[in-house]
Amino acid sequence: MGKCEQCIIKQFNSLKALTKEELVRISGCKTSMKIKKGEVIFEEGEVLNGVYCVKDGICKLSKLSENGKDQIVKMVVKGQLLGQRSLISEESSNLQATALNDMEVCFIPKSEIFADLQKNPKFSFSVLQDMAHDLRDSDDIIVNMAQKSVRQRLAETLAYISDSFGTNPDGTLSVLLSREDYANIVGTATESAIRVLSQFKKEGLISTVGKYIKIEDLAGLKRVE
Amino acid sequence: MGKCEQCIIKQFNSLKALTKEELVRISGCKTSMKIKKGEVIFEEGEVLNGVYCVKDGICKLSKLSENGKDQIVKMVVKGQLLGQRSLISEESSNLQATALNDMEVCFIPKSEIFADLQKNPKFSFSVLQDMAHDLRDSDDIIVNMAQKSVRQRLAETLAYISDSFGTNPDGTLSVLLSREDYANIVGTATESAIRVLSQFKKEGLISTVGKYIKIEDLAGLKRVE
């Protein structure tokens, strides 16, 4: 199993604030695991006993409603920590985490994280900054949901995915989402999302190859009103 | 000016995790101030040089859009800290804070807060828990905005305000909001909010005395589909 102190993934998250000794200790009790596309990492209501450090892949955090929709609130990619919010508030999770492609994660037990939060103020502060950032993102999403049209939200989502998660060599978005996933990010019906995507295609903003989407005019997408 | 170490308000926020010495130090450099109803405490884009501890009153955190609407993301009441997110992420504020009634706040400079975050892990952890809680709230709001109708969201808002901020002796909600404020919380047009309130009135769920709203059937409101 890999050693945390040598793992480059930690550069992208709060674990970088830990000392070498702390990392060695964590390395000794972490569990490395592989998760297949579509698998649920944790469910809504589940009590988390640690955090996941995402070494590879991407997952969605979403909440199911009675009517069968599940709203995607956030996507967590390679390099980020998963489950830190629930761990810290010591409540059960309010969201479900589902792998969007094959993933590789390390599970770090709660006791280790809490010990380091107590001892290492740099680590605490780094987690605090992460959370502050997530909170800003969430507040911005609330505003978008309230004030922007489905068309605008979908355009922004495509631009966000392109900017944040990148593209394949052929130019298609590297994160492969179903039309339903797009609808669940934007907060609309699947048919509405499909309709808007078709329109973007007609307007030359995107092109599609099967379910793969290629952004043809990123600036144009960002200008969508 | 009052002394922080004797102030009971701190029991309700992270400042309770500070030691007596730390509180005495903060007490020496805080600024007590009164803010009138409608006054802006800080604007979107403003860089905050400290946090506000709300001793009395209530304010809204909102974001203005081009079309003139401003979405209310959160309300901060007596006992809570204001501005901690922006302070910690060391970015300018993404939201504007506006007093909803006359307020009394203490301003604590950034340097003091940061010093204590470095030295006192209990304080760090308490702030972390606060932020985790706010993040959960925001994520829940995103889901509501996506999956519930204006009617449901307004019913929940009324129930939330009643449960969280209480009522006057005559049973009316103690937080007095305009119809426009309700619309801006729910994320709808003012006319739509008014229409739904009128309907709630017809259905006997609420009654109104001028702009004051009295909840007549809280359980019923919570059952609104």
Next chain:
DNA sequence: AATAAATCATGACAAATATCATATTTATAA
């Protein structure tokens, strides 16, 4: 108290979005 300015309220209509139906295409499995 009278006037002006906000705010609240409601109707009529328009626009955005959801729902239902039904092809068509693409993926999956026997």
Next chain:
DNA sequence: TTATAAATATGATATTTGTCATGATTTATT
């Protein structure tokens, strides 16, 4: 490979919500 299921696509229509107009109240100001 073919059968089967799942995902994508699009039309028709219903529902929700927004916008504009207008009047009634309430609140603030002179």
